[in-house]
Amino acid sequence: MNDIHPTAIIGQDVVLGDGIKIHPYAVLDGKVEIGDGCIIGPYVHLTGWVKIGKRTKVYAHASIGEDPQDYTFDGTPGLCEIGDDCLIREGVTIHTPVHGDEGCKTSVANGAFLMANCHVAHNVEVGEKAIVANGTLLAGFVKVGEKVFLSGNIGIHQFCWIGAYSIVSPCAKVVQNVPPFMTADGNPAIVHGLNVVGLRRNNFPETQRSKIKDAYKMLYYSGMGFRDACDEIEAKYSSDEWVMKLVTFVRESKRGIIGAAQTSE
Known part of the structure; x- marks a missing residue:
């Protein structure tokens, strides 16, 4: 049984699983599908084409599925896919992909943790159990590997890859790919050794x-x-x-x- 606050707005095309809680003033419109056991916080906006797996919690004022900030976007719907057991904290923005008609998507894999006010741009891929801390900005087509730790207020250039099990220090500027297992820091970021603690x-x-x-x-x-x-x-x-x-x-x-x-x- 679902617990939906009467002030929440649920569009006619929205598909809900079981055991979902939707808080006041959340707005769900478009082709939105939410898995069992999810919690949708107050003032959350889910729009466009969004799929959310089981037991994921989306906190207040997060926005998932809005149009990308890209002049080439032609309005073709593209998928924003969020996995199971994710935490999407306050004010996070996750945008729909460009080239959605070609099967492209923006994705956040199982167990990922996106902290407050971080931005996941169009066509970004966030790997399993990756952590993206407060205020970090992932530009278009960035790929973040599994169990990566991105500290707060990092800027990552479009098309960059962050390899699995790596860590990037706060306020770094990443303009090229960070290989797996590394510790990176600086403006621009460079490698300062292995992520020994993470390993x-x-x-x-x-x-x-x-x-x-x-x-x-x-x-x-x-x-x-x-x-x-x-x-x-x-x-x-x-x-x-x-x-x-x-x-x-x-x-x-x-x-x-x-x-x-x-x-x-």
Whole structure:
């Protein structure tokens, strides 16, 4: 049974699961689908084409599904997809994608935590259990990997990728891709070492952390270019799944990857 406040406005095309609570003055219009057990806070606006999974909580004044801030948007509906068990805090904005007719979408994966007043622009992909802290801005087509931690008030340039298990410090300016497992900081952001704490918290054993650290040093401090360094890393660790994720990320990075501090940790 759902608990819907009488002041909430629910459009005729909205599809609700079971056990949903909708607070006062929320507005749900358009092609909106909400999974079981969700909580929609006061003054939330869900519009356009939005799918929200189970047990996700959307806090006051969040806006999901509005038109993108992009001159190329032609009005074609595109999907904003939010996973299960997400937390969308106060004032968060998540915009519909451009090129929705081509199957593009804006997505937030299961377990992600978007803190107050952060912005998820059109065509952004936020990975599972990623954390985006207060006031951080993800420009169009940004990709955030699983279990990334983005601190507060970061600006991330359009099309940048933030690799899995990395952390970016507060107020950083990210203009190129941040490889997986790294700690990044600065304006512009550069690598300052591995995200050792994050790797430990996510139960990477010491032997695995040592391999990743060796690959990181080969990538940034061997004196080789990134392409040659990746070849050397692959030759040494071709059977290691996690190290090869780093290699693949670097090779596929069209914007290039950020540089590193002059000395390694």
